[in-house]
Amino acid sequence: MDGYIYIYGTKMDVNKNKKKAFTLVELLVVIGIIALLVALLLPALGKAKSVGQKVACINNQKQLQMAHSIFSDDHGDKILYSSAWKQERSAPYAWMSGSLNLSRYLNQSRYLEGTPLFPYVGKSIGVFKCPADKDLVRITNRDGTELRGIFPRHRSYSVNIHVGGWSGWPVQKDEEWKIYHKYSEIENPSNIFTFIEMPFEFINAGSFRVVMNDGAPTHKVYDMDVPGNYHIDGTALAFADGHVETKRWLDERTKTAQVRYHIDGSNFKYGIRRAYDSVDVKWLKDRSTTKIEAMAWRKQKYTWFPWMFNLKRQMRAWNVGPEGASDAYVRSGRRDSWGWFWNDSW
Numbered sequence: 001m002d003g004y005i006y007i008y009g010t011k012m013d014v015n016k017n018k019k020k021a022f023t024l025v026e027l028l029v030v031i032g033i034i035a036l037l038v039a040l041l042l043p044a045l046g047k048a049k050s051v052g053q054k055v056a057c058i059n060n061q062k063q064l065q066m067a068h069s070i071f072s073d074d075h076g077d078k079i080l081y082s083s084a085w086k087q088e089r090s091a092p093y094a095w096m097s098g099s100l101n102l103s104r105y106l107n108q109s110r111y112l113e114g115t116p117l118f119p120y121v122g123k124s125i126g127v128f129k130c131p132a133d134k135d136l137v138r139i140t141n142r143d144g145t146e147l148r149g150i151f152p153r154h155r156s157y158s159v160n161i162h163v164g165g166w167s168g169w170p171v172q173k174d175e176e177w178k179i180y181h182k183y184s185e186i187e188n189p190s191n192i193f194t195f196i197e198m199p200f201e202f203i204n205a206g207s208f209r210v211v212m213n214d215g216a217p218t219h220k221v222y223d224m225d226v227p228g229n230y231h232i233d234g235t236a237l238a239f240a241d242g243h244v245e246t247k248r249w250l251d252e253r254t255k256t257a258q259v260r261y262h263i264d265g266s267n268f269k270y271g272i273r274r275a276y277d278s279v280d281v282k283w284l285k286d287r288s289t290t291k292i293e294a295m296a297w298r299k300q301k302y303t304w305f306p307w308m309f310n311l312k313r314q315m316r317a318w319n320v321g322p323e324g325a326s327d328a329y330v331r332s333g334r335r336d337s338w339g340w341f342w343n344d345s346w
Helices: 024-074 109-114 279-286 294-303
Strands: 004-007 010-013 136-140 147-152 157-160 193-197 234-239 244-248 304-306 312-314 328-331 334-337
Touching: 024 157, 024 193, 024 234, 024 244, 294 304
Parallel strands: none
Antiparallel strands: 004 010, 136 147, 157 193, 193 234, 234 244, 304 312, 328 334
């Protein structure tokens, strides 16, 4: 047989319609090529996803910064306080009051609705969170034996404490450095950051503190905060002039701060404050605030006094405010406002 048959004198190939199968070697080669392509594509896809998250984060911060500045325009150029405790009389005028505390704060999105910026961002909850922040919060009963819920954290951003201050005030030993209470006071808006990402291990109050003095830590609650590291060893920051940029951290101590230190509720163990001579800390300091001029500081130096939680306050003889104001603060017979501004002046 030569593989052919003859039908009515026509020569036909009997092997022509037989299906040919892959050999085992050929199958292994194809599988190997596919695996190689997947290995080559996955990093590119991961990077593309990271870039997309960074773009969304930048957009969030642009919206927040625009809301922040528009609120200021609507309220006599006043800047919202960067932090306040919920029970403080100045809390309604903090961009975010209370603490995002792992042990006590339930992290419910409804708390975001209390920020004065909420109507300025179209009542959007998502704008307060970086899409790369995947942290889940576990809520248990007091003794930790009963799991009551697991849900995503709703806020990734904090505000430079020097832009607004804690109820308008600085942390102890930082009173020689300016707290900006109005946008017109910021000498170089393109060089002063406002919003910044924070890692879930360290984010608590609404403010991000950069320690400007070079002395020993004054109180662990108010030590140097840790910046986020969500975008290829870097973070996104908004600035007072409205632009947003990303900063890639250069010091390994900044990159690993999230895993080398641990928090006990809302406090942490000195974070990157111990990263002496860090180029990243210097970069943040250069973009946080400016020092009060020497002559101006000498005139007000003795009006400052220590307050609760190692914050500082100032008694201002000219700021007696309206009679009967509920947010008055009295010390040694002298009267001042609880926050930097009287509540009724907003």
